[in-house]
Amino acid sequence: MECTRTYYELTLIEPNEEDILFIEKFRKWGEINIYLYRLMMGQNEVLEDYIEHVENEYEGEDEEILVAIFNIVQTANRFKYDVNFILERFKDKINLSHIGSRHEGEYSEQNWNTRLVNFFYELAVYYLSRSSYESGMKALISSMELSINISNDPYLIKCVNLYGEYRRFANEEINVKYQQILQSNNIA
Structure with missing residues (x-):
């Protein structure tokens, strides 16, 4: 300081x-x-x-x-x-629509997307730890999708692990989306 x-x-x-x-x-x-x-x-x-x-x-x-x-x-x-x-x-x-919709600013696209991956992961942790499961799962899915888009494997692994921890609280829509993400990227 x-x-x-x-x-x-x-x-x-x-x-x-x-x-x-x-x-x-x-x-x-x-x-x-x-x-x-x-x-x-x-x-x-x-x-x-x-x-x-x-x-x-x-x-x-x-x-x-x-x-x-x-x-x-x-x-x-x-x-x-x-x-x-x-x-x-x-x-x-x-708003989760920030993913992929980036305007010119101080950050490079890669840097900004990495920040978004981190942001949505932390947001997921925050919501899930407070039993706001729907919001937490939406943020987690956003972090997963963006992790795949920018090939950020360490965060993808963190997301998969966090999903596994809270899987029982995911609704059907989130479960389907999760499976689609894994299958479309040959992860499942």
Whole structure:
């Protein structure tokens, strides 16, 4: 966190306009990252501040909002936080139709798709561990499909293992989809 504070507190003796823009950008990034680090250390009380700062800084940038939500879900899984209010608040941004529909942004297509695989897997873990089986299975199937599309075998294996753990809670539609995914990719 000390390095983050360094670029958060960046100053120049005689900054020009461009310097001021970059100093302000680094200050905002530093502030967001400090909240993120605190959240990832288990300080749940910064959650609202973190998401508010991300929303303000990245308004209209769905990719960055989703990255922040991924960080929140991952932390929720680690510390057993309830973040349903965040997921509800951003349900339109979390819409599973984000798979395959990517616009230009800061991330390469491969990097973004890998982030989505991770995101939907963590979302599945979150929902399944809270007995929200339908939402969890939908997120898990999305992670599986995208894992196959980008040849991310380690995450595909994690998805298959997680599915096996929660198989008894899958409805018929999810079971059929799961079998189709495996069969169409010569996995079954």
